[in-house]
Amino acid sequence: MLVNQFLILAAVLFCIGVYGVIARRNAVMVLMSIELILNSVNINFLAFALRNGSVDGHVFALYIIAVAAAEVGVGLALVLLVYRNRKSIALDELSEMKG
Amino acid sequence: MFAEASTVADKALSSGWFLEHAFIIPIIPAVAFALIIFFGKKLPMKGSELGILSMLASLVFSVGAALQWISRVNGAAKEQYVEPVIRSWTWWDSGGFEFGIGQHIDGLSLTILVVVAFISSLVQIYSLEYLRGDRRYTHFFASLTLFSAGMLNMVVAENMIQLILGWEIMGLCSFMLIGHWWEEGANSRAALKAFFTTRTGDIGLLVGTSVLFFSANSWTQENLGVSGFSIRGLSAWALTGDPSHAAITVGAVALFIACIGKSGQFPLHTWLPDAMAGPTPVSSLLHSSTMVVAGVFLVGRLYPVFFEGMNILGSGVNLITVIGGITIVVAAALAFVQTDIKKVLAYSTVSQLGYMMMGLGAGAWLPAVFHIFTHAFFKACLFLAAGSISHSASHHSFEMKKDMGGLRKFMPITFTTWVISTLALCGVFPFAGFFSKDEIIDNVGHNGYTVFMVVGLVGAFMTAAYMTRATYLTFFGEPRGASAGESHDDHGDAHATHDPHDAHDSHDAHASHGPHESNLLITVPLMILATLALSAGLFNATPFGKSWERMAKWVEPSSVVVEDMARASVGETRGAPSAIAAEESAHKDSVCGTSTPATGICYAPQLQHAPFKWAKGAMSVFIVLMGMLISWLISVQMYTKKSGFFVGLTSRNKVLALGYRFLVNKYYLDHLYEKVIVHGIAHPIAKAAYWVNQNILDGIVNSAGLVTRRVAGWVYRNVDQRVVDGAVNGSGAVARGTGNVLRPVQSGKVSQYGALLFAAAAVAGLVLIIVNT
Numbered sequence: 001m002l003v004n005q006f007l008i009l010a011a012v013l014f015c016i017g018v019y020g021v022i023a024r025r026n027a028v029m030v031l032m033s034i035e036l037i038l039n040s041v042n043i044n045f046l047a048f049a050l051r052n053g054s055v056d057g058h059v060f061a062l063y064i065i066a067v068a069a070a071e072v073g074v075g076l077a078l079v080l081l082v083y084r085n086r087k088s089i090a091l092d093e094l095s096e097m098k099g
Numbered sequence: 100m101f102a103e104a105s106t107v108a109d110k111a112l113s114s115g116w117f118l119e120h121a122f123i124i125p126i127i128p129a130v131a132f133a134l135i136i137f138f139g140k141k142l143p144m145k146g147s148e149l150g151i152l153s154m155l156a157s158l159v160f161s162v163g164a165a166l167q168w169i170s171r172v173n174g175a176a177k178e179q180y181v182e183p184v185i186r187s188w189t190w191w192d193s194g195g196f197e198f199g200i201g202q203h204i205d206g207l208s209l210t211i212l213v214v215v216a217f218i219s220s221l222v223q224i225y226s227l228e229y230l231r232g233d234r235r236y237t238h239f240f241a242s243l244t245l246f247s248a249g250m251l252n253m254v255v256a257e258n259m260i261q262l263i264l265g266w267e268i269m270g271l272c273s274f275m276l277i278g279h280w281w282e283e284g285a286n287s288r289a290a291l292k293a294f295f296t297t298r299t300g301d302i303g304l305l306v307g308t309s310v311l312f313f314s315a316n317s318w319t320q321e322n323l324g325v326s327g328f329s330i331r332g333l334s335a336w337a338l339t340g341d342p343s344h345a346a347i348t349v350g351a352v353a354l355f356i357a358c359i360g361k362s363g364q365f366p367l368h369t370w371l372p373d374a375m376a377g378p379t380p381v382s383s384l385l386h387s388s389t390m391v392v393a394g395v396f397l398v399g400r401l402y403p404v405f406f407e408g409m410n411i412l413g414s415g416v417n418l419i420t421v422i423g424g425i426t427i428v429v430a431a432a433l434a435f436v437q438t439d440i441k442k443v444l445a446y447s448t449v450s451q452l453g454y455m456m457m458g459l460g461a462g463a464w465l466p467a468v469f470h471i472f473t474h475a476f477f478k479a480c481l482f483l484a485a486g487s488i489s490h491s492a493s494h495h496s497f498e499m500k501k502d503m504g505g506l507r508k509f510m511p512i513t514f515t516t517w518v519i520s521t522l523a524l525c526g527v528f529p530f531a532g533f534f535s536k537d538e539i540i541d542n543v544g545h546n547g548y549t550v551f552m553v554v555g556l557v558g559a560f561m562t563a564a565y566m567t568r569a570t571y572l573t574f575f576g577e578p579r580g581a582s583a584g585e586s587h588d589d590h591g592d593a594h595a596t597h598d599p600h601d602a603h604d605s606h607d608a609h610a611s612h613g614p615h616e617s618n619l620l621i622t623v624p625l626m627i628l629a630t631l632a633l634s635a636g637l638f639n640a641t642p643f644g645k646s647w648e649r650m651a652k653w654v655e656p657s658s659v660v661v662e663d664m665a666r667a668s669v670g671e672t673r674g675a676p677s678a679i680a681a682e683e684s685a686h687k688d689s690v691c692g693t694s695t696p697a698t699g700i701c702y703a704p705q706l707q708h709a710p711f712k713w714a715k716g717a718m719s720v721f722i723v724l725m726g727m728l729i730s731w732l733i734s735v736q737m738y739t740k741k742s743g744f745f746v747g748l749t750s751r752n753k754v755l756a757l758g759y760r761f762l763v764n765k766y767y768l769d770h771l772y773e774k775v776i777v778h779g780i781a782h783p784i785a786k787a788a789y790w791v792n793q794n795i796l797d798g799i800v801n802s803a804g805l806v807t808r809r810v811a812g813w814v815y816r817n818v819d820q821r822v823v824d825g826a827v828n829g830s831g832a833v834a835r836g837t838g839n840v841l842r843p844v845q846s847g848k849v850s851q852y853g854a855l856l857f858a859a860a861a862v863a864g865l866v867l868i869i870v871n872t
Contacts, residue, residue, distance in 0.1 A: 024850075
């Protein structure tokens with residue numbers, strides 16, 4: 001079944017994304033990894049839309065793309081501000097929240 | 100009659116491998132782009148060889164296809180409609196709509212394909228020298244290649260979706276290329292301006308495409324079996340008289356707005372001169388054959404839609420001619436007050452694009468397309484010559500008044516090619532521009548647009564004048580500024596006292612060279628382009644008779660009614676159109692006028708060509724020469740003799756001063772866009788939001804606060820003190836205990852939080868699976 005390959009691709013992308021979020025120090029890389037995760041979800045939606053022959057998955061994917069764009073906008077703005085304040089976007093240095 | 104009919108019957112059309120595989124042409128540079136991005140830096144020439152090779156390959160493919168197209172046209176019968184070579188595949192389908200991708204190859208697309216591939220190749224060769232040692236050399240070639248790929252894709256596009264794809268790729272690449280040296284604020288601002296201005300127009304492209312799709316789809320599906328995005332389908336649909344007037348007008352106007360943005364027409368032309376911030380080869384490519392031609396190409400491609408939607412030829416005036424006409428004069432006037440040589444050329448491009456638009460708007464389809472063809476060569480040559488000057492003589496300055504002058508002695512090749520292209524641009528007789536620009540003016544007048552013919556002649560006069568001024572400032576008189584600084588030792592000394600640039604030049608790395616001719620990588624492309632600026636007009640030399648009108652034969656689609664299969668079965672017998680065509684009296688019915696016979700389909704509106712008269716040609720050449728002469732005399736007085744009357748005239752005379760300020764500030768259009776529109780819309784909204792915030796929201800909040808305080812007082816006395824405190828103290832103790840336990844988790848490390856989040860999600864997922872099974 002063709003859907004399987006899509007799901008496997010999505011799972012692989014998702015794992016790469018999770019790895020990136022956890023392991024990368026660079027905030028921009030983390031944002032990109034989050035994008036990967038979102039897109040792997042998109043692929044899942046499309047795969048199931050294909051299997052069920054409905055448009056719903058496509059619509060969801062479009063929404064996710066729009067939301068992801070907004071999210072990246074906010075994320076990059078945060079990164080920019082962090083960079084202005086600290087001249088660095090290494091996430092492991094950002095530990096003011098330490099309890 | 101039957102015997103006659105058989106002689107003009109349709110012949111089978113020849114085809115060939117290159118024609119059938121023209122869709123490969125844009126794929127070659129697209130693949131090259133990917134290769135350059137990934138492996139370019141490791142290659143011996145840093146990726147530039149891939150770019151040049153891909154463009155040359157595209158050129159070979161385009162020329163091959165063009166030759167096969169010519170033999171296809173030559174093999175056809177006299178009045179036969181030469182079918183374009185169309186291939187289409189399903190790109191994707193979604194919710195019942197099918198989106199195709201493919202090729203639509205006819206004379207128009209092949210003309211542009213050859214021009215684009217040719218100019219791109221030369222520009223890339225030129226860039227080898229011009230950008231030697233640039234900090235983003237590989238990226239430059241990558242974007243340049245993708246830029247050409249976008250244009251080529253747009254030109255071969257079979258349907259509107261594919262066309263939009265190419266269109267947007269170009270928008271993106273123009274942004275990257277104009278902002279190539281983004282370290283300087285002005286450059287990145289120019290890139291943003293170009294991007295946003297064209298994006299403003301692009302909204303029209305999306306709206307227009309959607310409007311046309313939803314109006315045309317059912318007709319095209321039923322009659323031609325293609326979707327409503329198909330260019331062929333839209334062309335046929337527009338000419339049937341079937342579409343509602345409103346739909347096609349709205350569609351055409353929306354599409355034209357996109358063309359205004361992309362092709363730098365008034366009032367969205369403001370991005371084009373700013374786009375000069377990019378490297379000169381980019382300006383050359385952008386202004387001659389790609390980006391700005393895209394808008395004109397779109398009008399030419401979907402000409403039936405514009406023809407019907409704008410009522411071309413049906414009335415004495417329409418949106419396209421008005422915009423084109425305004426653009427010609429407005430841009431030409433701006434070119435007079437520029438001191439930057441590239442900006443003069445930029446405004447001249449805007450003005451020439453105005454000619455093309457005006458020609459299209461007035462039913463002069465072929466002259467307009469021919470003008471794209473010739474204009475590409477001489478405008479590319481002019482820009483590359485300007486680049487050659489800044490590269491080898493004026494130390495990367497483009498200021499004509501400050502840093503140039505007298506360069507004809509030092510740069511003979513650049514000077515000769517510049518003069519040839521200038522004469523071609525002005526439209527002096529044997530040069531390319533004469534044959535195309537004069538044809539436009541002539542046909543516009545012939546089709547009854549007299550006012551616009553006068554506008555065209557005025558524009559020709561102004562073109563000649565400002566180009567003469569630019570030529571004079573650059574190549575004649577005494578060298579000034581950077582190009583004079585170290586020309587010869589004695590020369591330099593003579594100027595040292597009053598030349599502020601000398602200090603800068605003396606410690607310049609090139610100080611020992613002085614102005615000199617550029618090397619072969621720059622001059623060879625210049626010479627090739629100048630040769631074409633001299634001779635390209637012969638492709639459609641109307642003055643020399645019918646046999647010279649090759650372009651008209653090969654490129655212009657015949658407007659004969661084509662009997663299509665679906666409709667033929669309705670009643671009419673096949674072969675009827677050609678039979679009618681034989682008969683001169685019935686001839687009128689068989690071609691597409693404003694309303695097509697209900698039984699057939701045609702793909703091109705019927706257009707007429709103005710017969711050439713030497714008197715008219717001589718008149719416009721005379722106007723051009725007058726412009727040159729007057730401008731030359733004034734330039735000599737003003738810039739060399741420093742005549743007291745001309746120098747400072749604009750500051751003495753009130754009316755002239757006003758006009759000068761108006762032009763220098765570019766009609767205040769930039770002010771209008773930034774100050775009035777952006778601020779005018781953004782500020783009232785902000786103010787309104789503030790007012791709502793202060794008066795309404797605060798009121799609600801304040802009264803809510805008052806009520807809350809009363810309630811809170813009662814609660815405090817009765818509930819809080821007695822019941823809650825006990826519970827709070829107890830829970831406080833619990834919280835502190837848990838907090839101490841959980842404190843190490845709050846490490847402040849974002850990645851650790853992320854890991855916890857995903858671990859929790861994984862556990863939740865597992866639980867979900869276990870529960871559900």
